[in-house]
Amino acid sequence: MLVAISDPDDSRIEAYRAVRERDLAGRQHRFVAEGEVVLRVLLRQPRFEIESLLLAEGRVETLSDALALLPSNVPVYTANRQVMDAIVGFPIHRGILAVARRPSLPPVEALLASLPEKALVVGLIGLANHDNVGGIFRNAAAFGADAVLLDQETCDPLYRKAVRVSVGGALVVPFTRAPSADALVQALEAASFEVMALSPSGMQVLSQVRPARRTALLLGAEGPGLPPELLARARTVSIPMAGGFDSLNVATTSGIALHHLTQGR
Amino acid sequence: MLVAISDPDDSRIEAYRAVRERDLAGRQHRFVAEGEVVLRVLLRQPRFEIESLLLAEGRVETLSDALALLPSNVPVYTANRQVMDAIVGFPIHRGILAVARRPSLPPVEALLASLPEKALVVGLIGLANHDNVGGIFRNAAAFGADAVLLDQETCDPLYRKAVRVSVGGALVVPFTRAPSADALVQALEAASFEVMALSPSGMQVLSQVRPARRTALLLGAEGPGLPPELLARARTVSIPMAGGFDSLNVATTSGIALHHLTQGR
Numbered sequence: 413m414l415v416a417i418s419d420p421d422d423s424r425i426e427a428y429r430a431v432r433e434r435d436l437a438g439r440q441h442r443f444v445a446e447g448e449v450v451l452r453v454l455l456r457q458p459r460f461e462i463e464s465l466l467l468a469e470g471r472v473e474t475l476s477d478a479l480a481l482l483p484s485n486v487p488v489y490t491a492n493r494q495v496m497d498a499i500v501g502f503p504i505h506r507g508i509l510a511v512a513r514r515p516s517l518p519p520v521e522a523l524l525a526s527l528p529e530k531a532l533v534v535g536l537i538g539l540a541n542h543d544n545v546g547g548i549f550r551n552a553a554a555f556g557a558d559a560v561l562l563d564q565e566t567c568d569p570l571y572r573k574a575v576r577v578s579v580g581g582a583l584v585v586p587f588t589r590a591p592s593a594d595a596l597v598q599a600l601e602a603a604s605f606e607v608m609a610l611s612p613s614g615m616q617v618l619s620q621v622r623p624a625r626r627t628a629l630l631l632g633a634e635g636p637g638l639p640p641e642l643l644a645r646a647r648t649v650s651i652p653m654a655g656g657f658d659s660l661n662v663a664t665t666s667g668i669a670l671h672h673l674t675q676g677r
Numbered sequence: 678m679l680v681a682i683s684d685p686d687d688s689r690i691e692a693y694r695a696v697r698e699r700d701l702a703g704r705q706h707r708f709v710a711e712g713e714v715v716l717r718v719l720l721r722q723p724r725f726e727i728e729s730l731l732l733a734e735g736r737v738e739t740l741s742d743a744l745a746l747l748p749s750n751v752p753v754y755t756a757n758r759q760v761m762d763a764i765v766g767f768p769i770h771r772g773i774l775a776v777a778r779r780p781s782l783p784p785v786e787a788l789l790a791s792l793p794e795k796a797l798v799v800g801l802i803g804l805a806n807h808d809n810v811g812g813i814f815r816n817a818a819a820f821g822a823d824a825v826l827l828d829q830e831t832c833d834p835l836y837r838k839a840v841r842v843s844v845g846g847a848l849v850v851p852f853t854r855a856p857s858a859d860a861l862v863q864a865l866e867a868a869s870f871e872v873m874a875l876s877p878s879g880m881q882v883l884s885q886v887r888p889a890r891r892t893a894l895l896l897g898a899e900g901p902g903l904p905p906e907l908l909a910r911a912r913t914v915s916i917p918m919a920g921g922f923d924s925l926n927v928a929t930t931s932g933i934a935l936h937h938l939t940q941g942r
Contacts, residue, residue: 547929550924550926553922554918554919554922555918556918556919556920579924580922581924619936619940653819654818654821655821657818657819657845659844659846660815660816660819661812661815663926664812664815667929667932667933668932668936671883671884671933671937672936675884
């Protein structure tokens with residue numbers, strides 16, 4: 413349903429007003445997806461209900477095949493670049509925005525119970541950087557991880573920037589949040605996952621590790637790393653590096669570990 | 678040699694004025710390093726001549742051990758936050774900047790001739806994104822790659838942001854620029870490197886690859902990838918991914934490949 417918008421103050425596009433400020437304030441039960449690649453991923457994920465789109469004129473045609481997937485009652489607002497930028501509050505070069513509803517997050521136990529017998533899960537502890545969380549979701553999607561579990565300190569994978577950096581991976585891989593890091597690990601243990609913790613001080617070298625049928629990979633923030641009490645409960649694994657430069661980005665680390673753990677699958 | 682600066686217009690700190698604008702305009706034979714980690718890496722690299730430092734007051738003490746490595750004739754300018762921000766043109770939270778001279782880049786053939794008999798080199802073709810180039814240098818340093826070769830389209834590893842993202846890796850791994858992608862590959866072949874090209878359409882799976890004594894890993898930009906004429910001359914290697922989400926960041930890809938190629942070293 414195409415709806416042309418010519419007035420930036422039109423109340424129908426309220427959800428797109430001042431996007432950056434809303435990013436910070438939060439959107440309760442909604443999130444924003446931007447750009448063509450992410451929109452195409454979103455349209456293929458039935459668990460997200462799309463409320464509306466806002467497209468720059470000229471984008472409607474290039475997206476026509478994707479828009480055919482959209483239920484006919486969902487409004488597709490269109491505006492010229494000037495009006496779109498005025499609504500959004502900054503130049504929105506990609507000219508493609510969508511607002512969708514967040515599904516409620518299941519309890520960790522329920523998500524784990526829904527996974528296949530052979531499963532690979534990623535657990536994120538204290539990861540407050542949206543680029544890193546987005547990058548990890550991109551890798552989790554690329555290597556077919558079955559789920560991502562977050563502790564309370566890990567940031568929102570559906571934050572606009574995280575979704576963008578994930579190239580839609582945050583919409584592909586199921587995730588939920590545990591009440592605490594401790595509860596997260598307990599749930600994994602109860603669901604018969606072998607918990608593997610990546611740490612520079614890990615006892616075993618990644619390249620020597622054979623994954624169990626159910627494996628969970630725990631990642632902590634660069635710098636502080638994983639708390640000692642979690643390391644004590646896990647199989648600790650390190651990635652050996654060249655002398656004097658012991659530093660990998662945590663998203664890159666997730667890619668290296670997921671590649672290794674899935675290459676024999 | 679500590680020199681207190683109280684006037685933002687002081688001509689002695691000319692090199693630090695309007696840092697972002699200078700980033701874009703270029704600095705001819707100089708580059709800027711920022712932050713404590715990068716500065717500490719820079720101080721350990723004898724091939725870079727440091728011209729001066731600009732530190733926020735209060736940083737001098739925390740860096741005193743590192744500053745002991747600095748030749749005594751190199752000026753260490755200090756300023757309060759307000760003056761420093763006025764000089765630089767934006768709030769410089771880390772409070773640590775250095776200006777150093779760029780060494781001239783050797784011909785590719787000379788750099789390759791200087792490497793050990795067993796060597797691993799990374800070749801970058803058309804990588805115009807400073808985050809990606811910085812991330813690749815971080816990984817190259819972490820896994821002990823011996824050199825990085827750039828084509829003409831690949832961006833400058835000593836651009837301020839690239840150095841920062843590399844966490845100093847751009848100062849650790851020797852690099853140089855070839856006159857063209859073709860000349861880059863020719864020089865590798867002439868120096869008896871097996872040229873391996875990462876590509877989604879690669880003939881061999883990365884996890885099955887055993888590196889040659891001299892291996893060069895070619896990486897192209899996400900999207901266009903490596904040009905067909907280079908792929909035709911190389912051993913092509915792919916990283917298998919989960920169905921429907923065939924997308925890895927190129928810096929993450931470099932980490933995965935370098936980890937695999939060095940794990941048996």
